[in-house]
Amino acid sequence: MFSKIKAIKDMRNQAKKMQSALAEIIEVSEAAHGGIRITMDGNQVVQRVEVADTMLTEKIRLEGALKEAFNEAVQKIQKKMAAKVKEMGGLDAFKNLGV
Numbered sequence: 001m002f003s004k005i006k007a008i009k010d011m012r013n014q015a016k017k018m019q020s021a022l023a024e025i026i027e028v029s030e031a032a033h034g035g036i037r038i039t040m041d042g043n044q045v046v047q048r049v050e051v052a053d054t055m056l057t058e059k060i061r062l063e064g065a066l067k068e069a070f071n072e073a074v075q076k077i078q079k080k081m082a083a084k085v086k087e088m089g090g091l092d093a094f095k096n097l098g099v
Helices: 002-023 053-057 059-087
Strands: 026-031 036-041 046-051
Touching: 002 059, 026 059, 036 059, 046 053, 046 059, 053 059
Parallel strands: none
Antiparallel strands: 026 036, 036 046
């Protein structure tokens, strides 16, 4: 029983370690020729959204550019996340915990 508790604790620690490592990954994505910039971390949390004043006059263009920049940021982060997880042992790192 105690081995199961230890394994669960080890798994939790490994997950926290991975989450911390992913938080260090930062990606900036732009759309509308730099009129929109989105900064996202490796946990897919948007850290910053910047909108140029020139984008504020065209609602439809602004909405499209935000969508484009966000989707691009997610794609870039997902690639970096996959590489980081693989570098840290991938999901196999959780296999050996015995749960």
